[in-house]
Amino acid sequence: MIDETALILSIRPLAQGYQVLTLAAPAIAAEAKPGQFVHVRVPSLDAARLRRPFSIYDADPVTGRLHILYKTVGLGTRHLAALPVGTELPVLGPIGRPFPLNPEGIPYLIGGGYGVAPLWFLASRLPRKGILFVGGRTAADILETDRFEEAGWEVRIATQDGSRGTMGLVTAPLDAALADKPQAELYACGPDGMLRAVGERAIAAGIKGWLSLDKHMVCGVGACLACVQKIRREDGADVLARVCVDGPVFESREIVW
Numbered sequence: 001m002i003d004e005t006a007l008i009l010s011i012r013p014l015a016q017g018y019q020v021l022t023l024a025a026p027a028i029a030a031e032a033k034p035g036q037f038v039h040v041r042v043p044s045l046d047a048a049r050l051r052r053p054f055s056i057y058d059a060d061p062v063t064g065r066l067h068i069l070y071k072t073v074g075l076g077t078r079h080l081a082a083l084p085v086g087t088e089l090p091v092l093g094p095i096g097r098p099f100p101l102n103p104e105g106i107p108y109l110i111g112g113g114y115g116v117a118p119l120w121f122l123a124s125r126l127p128r129k130g131i132l133f134v135g136g137r138t139a140a141d142i143l144e145t146d147r148f149e150e151a152g153w154e155v156r157i158a159t160q161d162g163s164r165g166t167m168g169l170v171t172a173p174l175d176a177a178l179a180d181k182p183q184a185e186l187y188a189c190g191p192d193g194m195l196r197a198v199g200e201r202a203i204a205a206g207i208k209g210w211l212s213l214d215k216h217m218v219c220g221v222g223a224c225l226a227c228v229q230k231i232r233r234e235d236g237a238d239v240l241a242r243v244c245v246d247g248p249v250f251e252s253r254e255i256v257w
């Protein structure tokens with residue numbers, strides 16, 4: 001894990017409170033793997049304040065650029081959104097257990113809201129293309145799907161209010177695809193309810209389902225136990241894992257909800 005002072009190179013606003021931040025962070029970009037995250041200290045907050053975790057949206061070891069896609073939800077992200085280009089940002093990373101990159105079947109990526117962020121990095125590194133299933137409350141939560149389509153991925157969208165794609169939950173188009181082509185491997189990032197539903201489908205279909213958990217974090221480095229999740233080991237014992245360093249990616253069968 002690297003402690004690097006990154007520089008904000010550009011800020012790209014997306015819909016309603018979402019934006020993409022491009023950082024110069026060559027040391028972290030060189031090591032980053034899909035599914036890992038960075039822990040960012042927002043300099044305009046009091047130094048005693050906690051860092052905030054964000055998935056790595058993209059990383060280029062050649063240019064040294066690192067991208068995060070985030071939503072403004074509270075104090076830390078409000079302060080982050082107010083920082084101009086040229087600000088130095090203390091960043092720890094890359095942290096955590098990444099997604100595996102050798103799917104046994106067609107990769108089905110399932111994202112909700114900013115959960116699409118690690119899935120883009122994953123899509124760009126997987127050896128084969130598949131389908132992105134993306135869900136949100138409304139059309140404004142459906143982010144960056146053009147990039148997946150341009151890269152040759154099929155995209156299926158569901159919104160709860162029907163303002164984009166089919167009306168309802170993202171599990172509906174996923175169920176249809178699983179009924180059609182069950183030889184898939186699932187990769188998901190989003191709210192717990194969605195992850196749990198995806199995990200249940202992976203187990204029922206007898207396929208792998210990799211879930212990236214979104215837990216409140218404090219230290220981000222395995223020391224404080226703020227982020228624990230009960231998991232079941234291969235020997236059947238239930239133990240507490242730290243999502244920051246033992247995850248954030250777990251296989252569906254490991255998680256005890």
Ligand SMILES: Cc1cc2nc3c(=O)[nH]c(=O)nc-3n(C[C@H](O)[C@H](O)[C@H](O)COP(=O)(O)OP(=O)(O)OC[C@H]3O[C@@H](n4cnc5c(N)ncnc54)[C@H](O)[C@@H]3O)c2cc1C
Binds near residue numbers: 053056071072075117
């Ligand atoms: C491994 C990991 C990867 C993440 N990746 C991204 C990402 O790529 N893009 C992104 O926008 N966000 C991501 N998050 C969530 C992000 O860390 C939080 O939204 C952020 O820390 C909120 O900080 P804040 O100070 O603005 O909000 P706070 O003032 O701390 O909280 C504001 C509101 O947000 C809620 N909140 C705080 N932390 C989380 C969280 N971890 N998950 C859900 N709700 C939370 C609080 O309950 C509260 O309702 C990720 C979280 C984890 C654990």
Ligand code: FES
Binds near residue numbers: 216217245
């Ligand atoms: S956030 Fe401290 S142990 Fe995970």
